[in-house]
Amino acid sequence: MDSARLLALQVLMALLHYCPTASVSVTTSHEKVVAHENSNAVLSCEFKTEKDPNPRIEWKKNGKDITFVYFDGSFREPYAGRAAIIGATVTLHSVTQKDSGVYRCEVTAKQDHVPLGEISVTLNVLVPPHTPSCEVPETVSSGSAVELQCEDKQSVPAATYSWYKDNKLLGAQAVDSHYSLDPQKGTLKFKAVTKADAGHYRCESSNDVGPPKSCAGHKMEVKEFELSLPILIAVGAGGFLLLLLCCLGVCLCYRRGCCCCCRRRHTHKESKQSRNQPNYSPPMQDPRFYKHTKSFML
The missing domain is CATH 2.60.40.10 (Immunoglobulins)
Incomplete structure (x- = not known):
């Protein structure tokens, strides 16, 4: 009986195995x-x-x-x-x-x-690199901080950037360099530009999909800071106006009595000096205001 059950179980398992x-x-x-x-x-x-x-x-x-x-x-x-x-x-x-x-x-x-x-x-x-957009200022002042920007929004994977000055690749900056490069963001920053930094700048974007692309580039001029005639006139006019306002303020204060304390101090000083003189005589007191300071008997 047990062998029959075992055989039936084996047949059932086989049917389940081959049934799709x-x-x-x-x-x-x-x-x-x-x-x-x-x-x-x-x-x-x-x-x-x-x-x-x-x-x-x-x-x-x-x-x-x-x-x-x-x-x-x-x-x-x-x-x-x-x-x-x-x-x-x-x-x-x-x-x-x-x-x-x-x-x-x-x-x-x-x-x-x-x-x-x-x-x-x-x-x-x-997506291979596309021509990036470059932002290069035309004129900057010597000694000022300047940032150049480059961006390619279309390349996939995201592009990396490099900058060229007068068609020469700008290398990785040294520790004491006055500029810094960010290959991922595409920025070129100057701490303080000099006349030697003037030139033609362009940016190049690249990835592993296709050949790199470069923008047309722009020329950046560096000018020394100069005080022009209009600036000198403006500074002089501002100084004169400030002086005039100060004078008007003093006059207005004097008229309204803001300086009365100064006059009182001056009068007190003159009175003290006159008392110190040899021929000084104190002012007479009114008898009506005289008071006994001592009591005495006749």
Whole structure:
């Protein structure tokens, strides 16, 4: 009896092992796809169903809002006219940086026990350097702090920057150098420019995708600080106006009695000096205000 049960259990296990599961499976050969700008990008999607011979295939792009790429048997904007599908694999033509993102392939087989299967594919479009924008001041004063800026917003991965003066590459600054370079931000900073810093400056952006690009560049002049005639006139006029206001303030204060304490001190000083003189006689006291200081008897 025990052997019969054991045999039945083995047969049941074998049937379960060879019985196919009624579900759709979706796979991809490349989960991460890297493509250069204006080239083709292949988004792989392979599926297998157990019962449904004509499953429904959909492609979507993830983001703040879900965008349909392929739906109901046709491509949607902005992919219509520049994409193709074979099976469930999609090929995007002439991709740009806007095409970068996460795409999702969905296969729906209604006749299968598990009707839905999906897989995600990440597309990263590489962009070579573009001509950067350069900001170089035309005229600066000697001894002032100056910053030159360079920026390329389009390259992927982000570009690194280098600066040239009169077509000569500016090397990494020394510890005691009066300028500093930032290859990631694209800035060239002078602590205090001198006449020797005058020249033609241009910036170059580069990454590993394509050849570097350079801006046209601009000429920077360094002038010594000089007091021009208009500045001297303005300074003189300001000083005269300040002096005039001070005089008016003193006169106004004198008229309103702000200086009475000064006059009282001056009068007290004159009185003290007169008492110290030999012929000084104290003022007579009014008898009405006389008071006895001592008591006496006749």
